[in-house]
Amino acid sequence: MKFSSTDSYVAADDLKVAVNAAVALQRPLLVKGEPGTGKTELARQVAQSLGMELIEWHIKSTTRAQQGLYEYDAVSRLRDSQLGDERVHDIANYIKRGKLWEAFAAPERVVLLIDEIDKADIEFPNDLLQELDRMEFHVYETGETIRATHRPVVIITSNNEKELPDAFLRRCFFHYIRFPDMETMKQIVEVHHPGIKHDLLHAALTRFYEIREMDGLKKRPSTSEVLDWLKLLLAEDLSPEDLRREGKTALPRLHGALLKNEQDVQLFERLAFMARRGM
Known part of the structure; x- marks a missing residue:
């Protein structure tokens, strides 16, 4: 076997x-x-x-x-x-x-x-x-x-x-x-959320990997957390455009599923504030 x-x-x-x-x-x-x-x-x-x-x-x-x-x-x-x-x-x-x-x-x-x-x-x-x-x-x-x-x-x-x-x-x-790359993660998501729309999945995972690669992040979100986040995105019926409009430095939608301590939340809040001041 x-x-x-x-x-x-x-x-x-x-x-x-x-x-x-x-x-x-x-x-x-x-x-x-x-x-x-x-x-x-x-x-x-x-x-x-x-x-x-x-x-x-x-x-x-x-x-x-x-x-x-x-x-x-x-x-x-x-x-x-x-x-x-x-x-x-x-x-x-x-x-x-x-x-x-x-x-x-x-x-x-x-x-x-x-x-x-x-x-x-x-x-x-x-x-x-x-x-x-x-x-x-x-x-x-x-x-x-x-x-x-x-x-x-x-x-x-x-x-x-x-x-x-x-x-x-x-x-x-x-x-x-090793942490899954995006293609492997798509396969994992398909197992847990079969039939999820390709555009939403691509936009969500692009946002997810941007968050994981953020400098200064204390706890990087894991596979189980992205699955929970996607479940919430589907429940709220959010569109790919809703995720793309945020930008890399904005606090992500339903961030409580991804960010699990106040330091990481504050990091995104500071980055968003700095981005607004630079506009």
């Missing part, structure tokens, strides 16, 4: 090669790129394309690697022992499976998403090295070793908030999702 674009996801050729190479090598695929470029969605589409179940592990700043394996609930066991519950005699009743255990124990091969690994502590990736390498781990409370029935397809995403350890990087196949 080979990964390819789906009805709802346009994958560039180099991304398809990266996914299929990681699957063939049986190594985790580490995907980086700007927020909003479809890294998390990639895992869902890989699962759909390959006909596999998806198990998602979304990482937070407080997430520990051990939680991906299992957690032992000693407090519940102590409470049950005080209440005379018969469950206390089997410690397995107090072992909660983590996402890696679920992926290892699945009866068929699955896709395991470890999302935004760079949010966690710097030691988090190193703490998973052996488990991802050997596809097994030991449960100390029960004395059993959990081995993967089928080696899962592991996709790990990062927004580059932290540098990942070299030892971890060596074990991954790496791919950086």
